[in-house]
Amino acid sequence: MKSDVQPRSDCVFSNVLDLLGDKWTLLVVRDLMFFGKHEYKEFLASPESIATNILSDRLKKLVIAEIAAEKTHPENKSRKYYYLTEKGKALLPMLIEMARWGAIYLPDLERMQGVYAKLKSDPGKVRAAVLRSLRSWERDHI
Amino acid sequence: MKSDVQPRSDCVFSNVLDLLGDKWTLLVVRDLMFFGKHEYKEFLASPESIATNILSDRLKKLVIAEIAAEKTHPENKSRKYYYLTEKGKALLPMLIEMARWGAIYLPDLERMQGVYAKLKSDPGKVRAAVLRSLRSWERDHI
DNA sequence: TTGACCACTTGCATTTTGCAAGTAAGATTA
DNA sequence: TAATCTTACTTGCAAAATGCAAGTGGTCAA
Numbered sequence: 001m002k003s004d005v006q007p008r009s010d011c012v013f014s015n016v017l018d019l020l021g022d023k024w025t026l027l028v029v030r031d032l033m034f035f036g037k038h039e040y041k042e043f044l045a046s047p048e049s050i051a052t053n054i055l056s057d058r059l060k061k062l063v064i065a066e067i068a069a070e071k072t073h074p075e076n077k078s079r080k081y082y083y084l085t086e087k088g089k090a091l092l093p094m095l096i097e098m099a100r101w102g103a104i105y106l107p108d109l110e111r112m113q114g115v116y117a118k119l120k121s122d123p124g125k126v127r128a129a130v131l132r133s134l135r136s137w138e139r140d141h142i
Numbered sequence: 143m144k145s146d147v148q149p150r151s152d153c154v155f156s157n158v159l160d161l162l163g164d165k166w167t168l169l170v171v172r173d174l175m176f177f178g179k180h181e182y183k184e185f186l187a188s189p190e191s192i193a194t195n196i197l198s199d200r201l202k203k204l205v206i207a208e209i210a211a212e213k214t215h216p217e218n219k220s221r222k223y224y225y226l227t228e229k230g231k232a233l234l235p236m237l238i239e240m241a242r243w244g245a246i247y248l249p250d251l252e253r254m255q256g257v258y259a260k261l262k263s264d265p266g267k268v269r270a271a272v273l274r275s276l277r278s279w280e281r282d283h284i
Numbered sequence: 285t286t287g288a289c290c291a292c293t294t295g296c297a298t299t300t301t302g303c304a305a306g307t308a309a310g311a312t313t314a
Numbered sequence: 315t316a317a318t319c320t321t322a323c324t325t326g327c328a329a330a331a332t333g334c335a336a337g338t339g340g341t342c343a344a
Contacts, residue, residue: 009189010251012244013172021165030155047151051302078310078321097236102154109152193333220290220341
């Protein structure tokens with residue numbers, strides 16, 4: 001299903017950026033992918049302090065784009081789980097390359113040194129571990 | 143040299159997106175990387191029809207971030223060449239993974255079929271060819 | 285000297301972002 | 315059962331970003 005945004009052209013980069021090309025969307029994907037965050041308040045608690053209307057808007061767009069999916073919390077109807085679809089998990093290689101670029105050109109990010117070291121030694125392993133963790137959570141929750 | 147944008151956090155994704163996370167910046171990088179475009183009017187002619195003030199702004203930011211560089215045209219002082227720095231060329235793996243994601247999830251983009259086929263058969267070759275082309279242009283012009 | 289070209293800048297309207305307060309549904313507690 | 319709390323938002327409005335269309339200044343060629 002298509003986003004209702006009119007594509008600017010039929011270039012793959014343009015189309016991807018129509019979906020993901022803002023400062024917040026990929027941070028939500030990051031939280032889903034790497035930080036085991038699945039609920040609205042967890043995303044709100046990320047260090048960048050996203051605004052509530054922006055978070056709501058981005059989650060909605062990710063669901064519409066089928067990059068993420070949502071389900072009502074099994075025990076508490078006030079809460080929702082968000083999680084990545086296969087389409088969303090498939091963004092991992094791009095995010096890994098983004099992080100590898102950052103390892104070289106943004107080396108001083110204190111919080112990233114552990115991740116940078118792992119990416120340097122075995123990016124394949126990082127990828128496998130992330131996917132394993134995502135699937136494990138889904139087995140338990142979906 | 144740092145951008146004058148205050149980072150939102152010390153996460154690599156957040157920092158990269160502070161530089162690149164809008165709809166236009168990576169399209170300019172795309173034109174530099176893949177389409178042999180080096181001048182302002184060439185970027186203006188891309189199918190997405192970027193606004194002149196936005197293009198100017200994004201080129202300036204790419205130069206400040208040292209992702210691109212500029213030089214006055216050797217024969218005509220009214221014109222400028224823009225080209226990717228090593229830092230800019232190093233975005234290629236991320237762009238390749240973005241395109242590979244698009245090959246799976248945005249398969250119907252008519253303009254992309256040739257690129258999709260090449261990425262499928264030999265992404266390493268694509269990468270090498272792009273870098274070769276960039277360096278060749280630089281030997282002739284910088 | 286004039287007109288064309290190129291790379292922008294500018295003023296203003298529109299859109300997006302983000303703040304802060306508020307709302308509704310559901311859960312918990314007294 | 316009612317009051318309070320929690321959660322996920324929505325809303326109104328201000329600020330910032332985007333983008334349109336016109337304009338500007340420097341350079342070049344005729």
